[in-house]
Amino acid sequence: MRVAISKSHTEPLAVIELPSRPLRDDELRVKVAAIGVNPVDWKMREGGPLHFAYTFLGPGKPFVPGIDFAGEVIEAGKNGGLAVGTRVVGGTDFSRKQHGSYASEVIVKRDQVAVVPDAVSLEDAACLPVPAVTAWMAMREHQKIASGDKVLVLGAAGGVGLSAMQIAKMLGAQAVGVCSSRNVSLVEGEGAIAIDYTRGDALEAARAHGPYQVILQLVGSDVYPLAKCRALLTPTGTVEMVVSQPGDYLSIAFLPSVRTLLGAPNQKRLEPLVEAMAKGQLKARIEARFSLEDAEKAHEKSRSGKVVGKLLIVP
Numbered sequence: 639m640r641v642a643i644s645k646s647h648t649e650p651l652a653v654i655e656l657p658s659r660p661l662r663d664d665e666l667r668v669k670v671a672a673i674g675v676n677p678v679d680w681k682m683r684e685g686g687p688l689h690f691a692y693t694f695l696g697p698g699k700p701f702v703p704g705i706d707f708a709g710e711v712i713e714a715g716k717n718g719g720l721a722v723g724t725r726v727v728g729g730t731d732f733s734r735k736q737h738g739s740y741a742s743e744v745i746v747k748r749d750q751v752a753v754v755p756d757a758v759s760l761e762d763a764a765c766l767p768v769p770a771v772t773a774w775m776a777m778r779e780h781q782k783i784a785s786g787d788k789v790l791v792l793g794a795a796g797g798v799g800l801s802a803m804q805i806a807k808m809l810g811a812q813a814v815g816v817c818s819s820r821n822v823s824l825v826e827g828e829g830a831i832a833i834d835y836t837r838g839d840a841l842e843a844a845r846a847h848g849p850y851q852v853i854l855q856l857v858g859s860d861v862y863p864l865a866k867c868r869a870l871l872t873p874t875g876t877v878e879m880v881v882s883q884p885g886d887y888l889s890i891a892f893l894p895s896v897r898t899l900l901g902a903p904n905q906k907r908l909e910p911l912v913e914a915m916a917k918g919q920l921k922a923r924i925e926a927r928f929s930l931e932d933a934e935k936a937h938e939k940s941r942s943g944k945v946v947g948k949l950l951i952v953p
C-alpha cells in the first residue's frame with residue numbers, strides 16, 4: 639500500500655510503499671477514497687503532547703499522519719462485522735497501534751467506523767470525523783444543546799466551526815459565528831448570526847446575542863480571552879476549549895465552566911452525523927483536493943489558518 643510518511647517536520651511528507659500486513663479476525667481493511675486533512679495532522683509532526691503519545695503508544699516508524707478517512711471495505715476478518723464492499727467513514731487510532739490515514743489502505747475495527755448511506759459521497763463523508771465529532775462531543779456529550787439554546791463559535795469558517803454551526807441548527811439552537819469579513823455571508827448562509835472580528839471586539843459584539851450555553855474556542859485564549867468568554871455564559875454554560883494553551887490549564891482543572899476535549903471519532907459518534915448528512919442537515923464544504931504525493935501542499939495550506947471548510951487528500 640502507498641502511504642505518506644513524515645520523517646521530521648523539517649522534511650516534506652514523502653510517499654513510500656509499505657507492505658500490507660495480514661488482518662486479524664476483528665479487523666477490516668479499507669481502501670481509502672478520501673482523507674480529511676485536520677490541523678492536528680501537521681501539529682503532530684511538530685511535537686507536542688500528541689506527538690509524544692504517538693511515540694510511546696503508536697505503531698512505531700514510519701510515522702504516517704492523519705486520522706480521518708472514508709472508503710470501502712476490501713477485506714474483513716471473520717469477526718470484522720462488515721461485509722466486503724461496505725462504504726465506511728471513520729478515524730484511525732494510533733493507541734491501537736494503527737498507522738494514520740494518509741494511505742491507500744487502512745486497517746481498523748468495526749467500532750471505529752460508521753456505514754456511509756448511499757445518499758452521501760465518500761468525499762463528503764471524509765469531511766466529518768474529527769471536525770463534526772469534536773463539535774458533537776461539545777454540544778451533545780459535555781452539554782445537551784436543545785431548542786432555544788445559543789452557541790457561540792469562535793473560528794466559525796473552519797472545519798470544526800462550519801460543522802458546529804450546522805449541528806447547532808440541527809439541534810434547534812441559534813449559532814453565532816465569529817469570522818473575518820470574507821466569510822460573513824458563508825456563516826449567515828448556515829443560519830447563524832455572523833460577527834466580523836475585523837470590525838471591532840468580537841466578544842463585546844457577541845454579548846448582545848447571548849448568553850451562551852456553549853462557547854466553542856477554536857482559535858485560542860490569546861485572541862479570545864477566557865475570562866471574557868466566561869462572562870458570556872449562562873449559569874450552566876461551558877467554554878469548550880477545543881484549542882487550549884498553557885495559560886488555560888488551571889482554569890480547565892478548577893473551573894467547571896471551562897472544559898477541554900479531544901475529538902475522538904468512533905462508530906457511535908459518527909452514525910448520527912452521517913445520517914444527518916444523508917438528510918441534508920450537515921453539508922461538506924471542500925475548499926481543495928490534493929493527491930497523496932501533494933500531501934505536503936495540503937499541510938502548507940492548512941498551516942495558513944485560512945482554510946474555509948475542509949481540505950481533502952484523494953490518494
Ligand SMILES: NC(=O)c1ccc[n+]([C@@H]2O[C@H](COP(=O)([O-])OP(=O)(O)OC[C@H]3O[C@@H](n4cnc5c(N)ncnc54)[C@H](OP(=O)(O)O)[C@@H]3O)[C@@H](O)[C@H]2O)c1
Nearest residue numbers: 677772793795796797798817818821880899900901944945
Ligand atoms: N481538541 C481537539 O480534539 C481538536 C479537534 C479539532 C480541531 N482542533 C483544533 O481546533 C482548531 C480549529 O480546527 P479547524 O479544523 O476548524 O481549523 P481550520 O479549518 O484550519 O480553521 C481555519 C479557520 O479559522 C478561522 N480563523 C482564523 N483566525 C481566526 C480568528 N481570529 N477568529 C475567528 N476565526 C479565525 C479562519 O476563518 P477567517 O478567515 O474567517 O478568519 C479559517 O477559516 C485548530 O487549532 C485545531 O488543531 C482541536
